[in-house]
Amino acid sequence: MSNRRVRTAMVLGLAAAAVAVPFLFGPYRVGQFTLVLVYAVAVLGLNLLVGYSGQISLGHGAFFALGAYTAALLIEKASVPHLLSVPAAGVVCFAAGFLFGVPALRLHGLYLALVTLGLAIALPQLIKRFDGLTEGTQGLTVDQPVAPGWLGLADDQFLYLLSLALAAVMFLLAWNMTRGQLGRAVRAVRDREIAASTLGVNLAATKTRVFAVSAAYAGVAGAMYVFAIGFVAPEAFTLTISFAFLAAIVVGGLATISGALFGALFIEFVPVYASDVDVALTGVIYGGVLIAFMWLLPEGAAGLPRRLRALAARRHRAAEEKTQEGRLTQREGVA
């Protein structure tokens, strides 16, 4: 079977499994899988930024928070219908990402990391400060979407399928983007900045656009988070969530769309099991995983097949060379 057919089959299989989830598990598990979908969208956005365009952000938790609060406030205080809050969150975060990106993306590497880290720290504090609007540390309870009667689904099942639909849309958009003009421009920027600019790719604009798009993804994920949890508070959006997203892209794999799913699964389930053993264990695992993956698998879990194939190819070549040498000496002996 050709590579493409294998992949299509896998995607279809995955889709079928995903749809089946709410009917196979109880509400608690389904809720966890819903969160996986939420994180997957945020991680996808970060992946687009880091993996495809080679920039760093340690602060995507901030955009996640911004999207969540935008959705929460629109639903609770402005009575906006649930579904509308999703694109609203996306647009707000796109704008915020753009505004932040214009100055920030003039910095490189380390300094961009530092500045985005600052963003992640600043936002929860700002949320607390403007508690007149945001209800501060108390948090804001939000009505969650309710399953329409005619579907015959339980609320948790409906929430999951709604999140699945939203996630699917976001994944499709990302897939389309990476194959289209923006995707090509972005890869050009990542691989050879100088060459890209001679080809007419506007470096600054491209970078800012990608940053804004990835912020929008985090924002949409934030809105999905509000649907899933029904409550927002600054404590949910500390540095921890930004670090979790980072761990997710490291584990899942940079520059892959499927990696976002791996990563999201990792950051949703590992803390649950780890904290059963010890509260501190999650952090030890995150930290250890980040280091171990950078050491052994810089491309993350999704890079594993490629690595194994490369390893196999190298072994094959070495074996071939050995046989060649053997043949040569044989010939010399005869001569």
Place this chain on the structure above:
Amino acid sequence: MSLLEVEGLRAAYGQVRVLEGIDFSIERGRRVAMLGPNGAGKTTVLRALSGMVKTTGRLEFDGDSLAGRATADIARRGVAHVPEGRGTFPTLTVEENLRLGAYVRGDGGAVREDVRRVFGWFPRLEERRRIQSGSLSGGEQQMLAVSRALMLRPRLLMLDEPSLGLAPIVTKELFRVLGEICDEQGMTVLLVEQNANLALDFADHAYVLESGRIALEGEADRIKGDDEVRRSYMGY
């Protein structure tokens, strides 16, 4: 036994093979020049000896193998390498550069002696001893680079294109002083140079490199005096 013995030296940068099997040796106290056109691999020979590039072949310095050793180790054995681009530290002062040259030595008093001697050879360096070396002229920087190497009290002095970027008058003066110093010290020298004329005047023995192989070798006087050889290998 020669001070330096090289046999079957092969070197590559990634997939690009630069040296295809070089053999040469240097006796104690002798000066050897390595000549040849750009890209022939002359600099690579020095880099190979300093452990800066991956090589195969036999590299023996005073009976010890240099193959696979780290650059710092090789320097500690008394091989002083003045690289292309001089290897001085532009933001450090002249004096600091010299002190660094003597880094591996433990004899503080003798180091101070040597600094004074360097200033004797190159009074201009003494005038600028506390100035950042980056603001020296090209010729002065080259003097500093050579002095830095001499501070090691090396057993083998390797120079990579010392005349590069220098005005002819400066180069002549540099080589004159260099010749005096090397005479005084009985220094063993391996000189890589584009300026074949100067090199052949300075050296006792010469090798001509071409495309990673030794095309010609012989006593420097003989090569200099042989018009045909000069024309075909050195273009003049």
Place this chain on the structure above:
Amino acid sequence: MERFIQVLVDGIATGSIYAAVALALVLIFRSTGIVNFAQGEMAMFSTFVAWGLYEAGLPLGLAVLTTLALSFVAGMVIERVLIRHFEGGDVLTLVIVTLGLFILLNSLAGWIWGFGNRGFPSLFSDDTVVVGGVTLSVESLGIVAVLLGVVGLLFLLFQRTKVGLAMRAAALNPDSSALVGVRVGHMLMLGWGLAAVLGALAGVLVAPRLFLDVNLMGAVLIYAFAAAALGGFDSPIGAVVGGWVIGVSENLAGTYVDFIGADLKILVPLVIIFVVLLFRPAGLFGTREVARA
């Protein structure tokens, strides 16, 4: 007027702590070109070790000295075992690795010593002393004195010793350094060891004022980043001046300016970082041009 001088001196004291961590950051940045995001957590871990030794019965001074020695070794080990593998590689990889170290150390400390907070004894007495008619705390003066002492020692090390010269050379040009026989790897280890000591020192100086818990150095690190950015990431003088400027401004603002409440306080160094990196990336005293995107 007296109040103003007290606020000033306290600000310089706090600033000295920021300066110590900033110096550690600068040391590592100069030698390995990395910003060590884990510097604060390393310092926090060291402070816990000091606390542990003190609780085990060691007199405070000895506990601190032992901790400094242990931190030196730990810094060297971290460079040799972990960081060395990634040196010369991708910036992003190193950022992730030091962040991983940050998270790891934070949780490890929590695992070993728990997440609650506790007090930490001060190296200085509670007393005040009158200088030129102004009442100043011994602790503040002590902290400033320690920093000045450390800066003096570092100056002597780098400007007057062979090792210091070699460290400077290795940071400037590893290849040329190797040619004179400098073992660059050893110099890197020394740099990380020294940085760890500076961090540990900052930790034990600041712990008496805040409470000792795993998040002790979180905010301090941000302030230290701001100090290093302001001073210039490759300038030790910049680290000290930057630290003092930020310490003093923080204190002055806290005392005399009202609308920056406790919540927004951390925004001040963050904004400073952002603004400095944008408009003058080399900071006040830095020499290298920050690579622009």
